[in-house]
Amino acid sequence: MLPRIIITSPYPEFGIITESICRKLSVEPIIVGGVLEDAVRTVLDIAKKEDIEVVISRGGTANELMNFTEIPVIKAEADEFDVLLALWEAKKISPEKIAFLDSIYHKSSHDYQNIEEILGTSIRRYTFRDFTELQSQIRKAHSDGMKVLVTGSKLGVNMATEIGMQGVIVRSSRRAIIQAIERAKEVIRIRKIDKGYTQRLRTLMDSVKEAILLMDENNRIMLINDEAKSILKLNDQQALHKYIYNVNNIWLEKVYGDGNPCFGNLVEIEGVKVVVNRCLVTNDNENFGSVIRFQGLSALQDLEQKTRKEIHKKGLFTKFTFKDIIGTSKSLSEAIEIAKIYGETDSTVLIYGESGTGKELFAQSIHNVSPRKDGPFVAINCAALPENLLESELFGYEEGSFTGAKKGGKIGLFELAHGGTIFLDEIGKIPLSLQGRLLRVLQEKEVRHLGGDKIIPIDTRVIAATNVNLHEAVQNGDFRPDLYYRINVLQIKLPPLRERKGDVKQLFNYFVENFNKKYGKDVTGISHELESWLEAYDWPGNIRELANFTERLFVLSNGKSIDNNFLKKFIEINDYKNTTLCYGNAEYIAVPSGTLEEMERELILKLYEKTGYNKTKLANKLGISRNTLCKKLNIP
Template sequence: MDKKIGVIASDEELKSRIIELFRDDVQRGKIMIDVLDSDTIDEQGRILEGKGARAIIARSGGYKHTVGKVNIPVIHLNVTTPDIIQAIVTAKKYNKDIVLVISDLDYFDYDSWKDLMNANIILERFHSKDEIYERVLKYKDIKKEVVIVGGGIPCSLARKWGMDNVFINASKESIYEVMGHAKEVIDNLYEQKYNNTVLKTILDEVHDAVIVMNYEGKVRLYNERAMELLKKDREEIIGGNLSEVLPELNFIKDAFERKIDISNKIMTIKNITITVNTSILVMDGKTEGILCTFQDISNLQSLEKKIRHELNKKGLIAKYTFDDVVGFSHIMEEVVGKAKKIGQSDNTVIIYGESGTGKEIFAQSIHNISKRSKEPFVAINCAAISENLLESELFGYEEGSFTGARKGGKPGLFEIAHGGTIFLDEINSISYSLQGKLLRVLQEKETMRIGSDYVIPLNIRIIAATNEELKTMVEEGRFRKDLFYRLNILELHIPPLRERKEDILPLFKYFMGDIAKDLSYEVPSAIEEKLLAYRWPGNARELRNIAERYIIFKEIDIDSKEIHKNPSNIENDSICINLREINRYVEEKVIEMLVNQGMTKTEIANILGISRTALWKKIKSE
């Protein structure tokens, strides 16, 4: 803020004294001085204000003709008794009668000083500029017998008419004092203006409508949000009686009269459902008014939805813990115990398990028990999107790196997960080329956006999940060996539901209780036998679906092909099928057929989605 001070000096003598005392400030334009001019006295204050003055110092007539005509403070440079006495002492040297012409604003107890002055003093006081002229003019005809003592205008008139005169100058102490006061006033005004601006900005930026009513029932504050909700401008509300300008808010007046505070009360005004809070305003033990804040509930709901979306977007939080893992068998207790130990470490993890066994629940639980629990948890299903899209999701991209790239680029999930955990579900579905890029992230702890040459350092933990044995995929040339060993530091195997039959019935009843919390259901023994006989290819996810259907229809609908006739003898079944041998036989026949069609090894490898090296190994083993 420019803190310029304007001065209307009564005379050149006062101007010279101020320059002498504040030469640097005058030269730098911090103090601007105009000499009082009787012809433009009414305009001088406005001229200084127009030049940027934040406060004006004026004396006697200059003060009287400036105050109230400008929008900045006007500070009176008082004519003090010592100043007057000093001027009278100087005037006595003329050996004439002394005519003291001063404003009615200037205090001087003549009766107390006249005997000590040892001079004939005539006191002339004036109220306005026109009276100064009259007070001096009447001594024009006897100018040889008098000396005029006064401020700038009386002395200038005396000089004009050839009369002796003495200017009442201001002491250094008075000037220093008034300058200090002016600077303090400007500083205080700036502080007040700053605080008001901050308060107004805060009030206008908050989501709540804010209204203040004083003890007279008049609206004293009405913020931007209140205008938006009530569709009424500030000008027609501020200062008006609340009952007249905002009759729909009479509950505020009622709360004030009853001296009660409203807390989170829901009500409807103008077809808008709002939540209301009020607080009685008390100053020095006296009730001065009431503050009311209210908010459109639909906005609250939208805000909550947005926050929840942002927090859950891309799985940025892990909502499951080991308390959410439901298992009653000994084997599941061992798995949970091992997972908790894994959670205490910071190594890369591979979770093996069929679809529906709860791999992500374990991944989130491991994250929530780890030292990274306060950091992001980012999850992505690698099988759910195409290779190109998966790469851009994982690594991000720069603006213009490809057709359709978002303006400004986009951070990859590895970047977003920095400091936390990234969960790569169904990692076995990642293509061979993308596996190489993932390997670099694991080895170098850094990533690079598509289309960028800037390396971004990473601090993340990787938890991968697969429904297929990665070691077998390595042997078959479908998964990189080096990536496998980078990932295969810690392993967790979640057994399928058919291998822990003691969990089936407790889980079924647990799901029913979770779905229909207020109801209880008895499961007939025939249904239990059917549940135990079923192989559960969809595991716990499928079991929950069956429980949900049972609650509605009171029967279970499962694929009879997946039911064993004698579940108690399944482990002793004499039928033995080697799936690996079947797969190998099929591969050999497919490769043989493609070779016979005249295709090259490169073409065959591309069709099968494997490397030429892996293809060479398969042909060699035939």
């Protein structure tokens, strides 16, 4: 495609000559006849519809165009020889009384003294800025008695003729026109290179999730990327090439600030926090403008979190949901329903439960139904680490903050959990010396690295768990009361396995299925004796103990079933010597080993439970009276 050029023609011959030259130089021109405001309006109208790369003009029209368009304007000015020819022609008409009308911008561009000496006559000069002054200056020349008017346009000659003066046009030479077109082609070539750089820069700017503004040395907006337009609610027309103070936008004023370089400035506008960075563009102490980068704090934290997750994948995801919780007992079902309600909130949750009751399983399940489910889940056992290591793990540290600190420092678990959930297991075991710092993090929602002075805002939900009575720990002085009340917002108590005996068989079958897959076995024959023993045993280690028991049973067993002889021996040689496996023809009940009286009472209690606590029915079954039964059970 040929380069598109607009050429303003101050007189008809100029347009004809220029168009002919353009064809020879492989340029496609648009000729606009006229001067000053009329020509400027026409050029601007065309530029709105066409991709115009350069404008060739001259005199006052060229200067007017420079004030109203960013399109490069090349001047095809008449040189002194062209002026001399026009004045020589004017002298032929009238040896004296010659007026020379020129744009005020060119009033000193010609050596009139030498021209007057060459011509042997005086020349009176008149200057103008716009169409109105053009008219008034021609009338003034006429009133001054001037006979001939020398000017640069057909319009000026026509005005002079109308009031009785002669007119001569200063024509640009063919050489001047060719030079202007060649300069225009060079400008187009350079602009094409510049467009390539600009487009690559714009593509780069639009590819990042950060708002960017490029300013020139006069604080005009030269480039603005899509993210900045979105945040500032501006479009190209409202922003590009505008002085920053002329853009009526409170957001823009805030991010620009005083214009001085800054890094990490936190600006709040209408409740939204934005992080702003400004830097100058300089070379050899020459100022070329500035770059302003800004980003919403929440978006920046999300980006940081994404980066952290890539670096620290371990432990940042959940494996369990409420569907993974095995059991249908009333106490467990109630705990699940409460936990689901808590999951819909963002408040701190405190989970009470004995060791092995599934506190982390509940914590992960709560996280997975919460609005933070797509964020990280970070868990730490507060009792598993010594005090100094626990502090650095929770809050992070700077390089050189202590002996053995990693180069570059390390971010803490609260930062890793930004946008998600942190699970503080065994929170009751946190040393008193750390409890105050933890309280501040929970209250202020910000952390500071060990050895650092930078405050880092965080957005993290806390779920804590404990197997000790924190209220008693507060009374004993082992736990801060303010921290206790801070974490004890929503509370869940998980029932131990001994209080949900009806779930034991279901859990055991679940573990059987898993260990069949793990060890490549097909154990299906579970005896009634084993089922009864499973329900009778108290499981002080809760679900964890049941899982370990099942795995140990699998490892040592052979075949597809577990016979009673093997089971009896297994129970005796393992950690279950205080229990006895009982079996007969119809019903099997396991009771703990003890004195005969203790075992009898335990057996009667289990039968009492099986009969639905019906004393008469149980007494008849045992062949004893109700009074005797009540005495044995020590009940009224």
